[in-house]
Amino acid sequence: MPSPTALPRAAALLLLLPSAAAAQETPFRLVLPIDCVLGEECAVQNYVDADPGVEARDYACGPLSYDGHKGTDFRLPTIAQQAEGVEVRAAAAGVVLGLRDEMPDILQGWEGAPELDGRDCGNGVTIGHENGWETQYCHMAQGSIAVAVGQRVAAGDRLGEVGLSGQSQFPHLHFAVRRNDAVVDPFDPEDRVACGAAEQTLWETPPDYLPGGLLDAGFASGVPDYLDLQRGTAEQEVRSDAPLVLWGFVFGGRAGDVMHLVVEGPQGRVVDQEMPLEKTQAQLFRASGRRAPEGGWPIGTYEGQVTLLRDGAPLSERRATLSLEE
Structure with a gap:
């Protein structure tokens, strides 16, 4: 039979066990706080x-x-x-x-x-x-x-x-x-990273690091206004007798990047221009195009492709389509 002092000691040990478990802190984890697809919609x-x-x-x-x-x-x-x-x-x-x-x-x-x-x-x-x-x-x-x-x-x-x-x-x-x-930076909560991804972040599913990219692209009949790019109203209808311009809107552009703008029309390539970026900018846009030829643009579909190149390799791409009808 246990001694009179054994029961209190055993009971005290049992009482300590839940407290020790509670003292183990549950890791703090985050889900994405916005309903969008990173790299596509945001x-x-x-x-x-x-x-x-x-x-x-x-x-x-x-x-x-x-x-x-x-x-x-x-x-x-x-x-x-x-x-x-x-x-x-x-x-x-x-x-x-x-x-x-x-x-x-x-x-x-x-x-x-x-x-x-x-x-x-x-x-x-x-x-x-x-x-x-x-x-x-x-x-x-x-x-x-x-x-x-x-x-x-x-x-x-x-x-x-x-x-x-x-x-x-x-x-x-x-x-x-x-x-x-x-x-606290949720991508580097312990502030230990030296130019790279942390082994432990606060995210349940760590979002990929996107070093820049295209936000939007489209056609217009002239170089768009920057405010229209911000508003999302830069894309315009283009008449067959008007200039045809392809534009691309970028975030995280870096000096040395290149924007490549290409337009393929019913009778072949209309635009093909590489535009180097001379400085690092949080947001920027570039546009390239041509005046309408004599008699107007041929009727049909025009496919635009805007590519952001970094160190010679494609980083991001957006496409736009324009249909010219009689």
Whole structure:
């Protein structure tokens, strides 16, 4: 029979076991906070700035960031796509700590853009998670917020839609991750990567790193206006007697890249031009075309292909089709 002191000791040991198990922290994991296909319907325009000084670089040592940037910018190619409604989703389970939903959807620098007064995030949601983790979702569409303060959400739940509010110069979701108020890069949470992918990220399924690419391409009867490219209204009908221009809209262009624009018409190749990029730019476009020949363009189908080349190899490609009818 056990001694009088053995039972309390055994019971004490049993009581300690659940506490030890609870002390083992569950890994914090994230799902994609936006409903789009990266590389096709959206792209990461900016990552967390991994440079400790006044310069800027992303975790892969690329230029997709700017000095002091504290989040990941999931961008849409155009405002037209944003207007169709693209969902923002909770990246992990948690509780809504705060939100804002009254700022207009106007890009900064455009007519009517409001004074920010510290509201750079625009319309957005902040979610608190276990063990000091926090996620923030910025630049959401006015009137789209679908949660309330104090509400518990699961990973993947709809929070609202991508917008243009706050300190925004293109349609995107600024997604920030913090732990105990310190910024964390979900692609490199331990800040140990030297120009490459981390062995451990915060993502359940780590998104591929896209070092740049084509956002959009199309035909027009002249060199398009940059604002029309942003709006998604640059593609135009082309008359048979008008100039025929092929354009491509790029993010993450680097000095030394080449944009190759080709148009094949009913009677052969109409355009074939390589356009080197002289400097690194976050967004840019190039266009190439020809005036209509005497008597107008032949009736039929014109196929356009825009290719972004880096180090001589294709990095990204977009196609466009134009039909000329009598």
